[in-house]
Amino acid sequence: MSENNDIDYGPLWGLIGVWKGDKGLDVAPEPDGTENNPYHETIAFSAIGDVTNAESQTLAAIHYRQIVQRKSNDEIFHDETGYWMWDAAAGLIMHSLNIPRAVSLLAGGEHNGKENVDGGIVLEVSAGLNDKNWQIIQSPFMEKNARTTAFHHKITINNDRLAYSETTILEIYGKEFEHTDKNELVRQ
Numbered sequence: 001m002s003e004n005n006d007i008d009y010g011p012l013w014g015l016i017g018v019w020k021g022d023k024g025l026d027v028a029p030e031p032d033g034t035e036n037n038p039y040h041e042t043i044a045f046s047a048i049g050d051v052t053n054a055e056s057q058t059l060a061a062i063h064y065r066q067i068v069q070r071k072s073n074d075e076i077f078h079d080e081t082g083y084w085m086w087d088a089a090a091g092l093i094m095h096s097l098n099i100p101r102a103v104s105l106l107a108g109g110e111h112n113g114k115e116n117v118d119g120g121i122v123l124e125v126s127a128g129l130n131d132k133n134w135q136i137i138q139s140p141f142m143e144k145n146a147r148t149t150a151f152h153h154k155i156t157i158n159n160d161r162l163a164y165s166e167t168t169i170l171e172i173y174g175k176e177f178e179h180t181d182k183n184e185l186v187r188q
């Protein structure tokens, strides 16, 4: 692993920093329907260097920690951590995600390393139980009672503004539920 300054973080470079946003909206499952939770959050992305795999693949990696609080009472109701990784040679971005419900996943997506015509960067990754490359791992309890079957995450970065929308498909309470989260954040 190397930590020198000339590491190319490609399209992930724009993530680095501490971001705050208070326009969050979570749509979560309830036994009798849906719960809508307005939230504010802090996400800290830090550049941690690069790693080499099998002496042939180099990944530039960014670690993040996301702390989400309910607007109504400031309770932390979502705590997430993981890495974003950039494989420049393959034109791939990867996002590993862990939440303390005993659910983890590795999502992936192609990226040409370039900005959009408007100068923004879009990062888009997915994972799914039926996806042979990008997978979800969950405890036996979650597998049985609140199974995550698919995940999609899109982030758009424009200078010091970041917006994301995330869809997590769940099988819970005897039905399929589209659990969604979105927010707009500003770099501090």
Ligand code: HEM
Pocket (backbone or CB within 6 Å): 026, 028, 029, 030, 037, 039, 068, 077, 078, 099, 101, 103, 105, 142, 146, 147, 148, 151, 166, 168, 170, 172, 179, 181
């Ligand atoms: C900003 C992001 C997120 C927030 C604020 C959030 C919030 C919530 C809330 C409030 C519930 C309902 C909990 C309850 O009623 O007890 C829930 C359920 C759940 N979430 Fe999330 N979530 C987020 C992202 C995710 C992600 C990324 C995943 C997995 C990839 C995930 C997986 C689950 C699962 C499996 C449940 C079902 C457990 C249950 O309702 O008892 N969530 N989430």
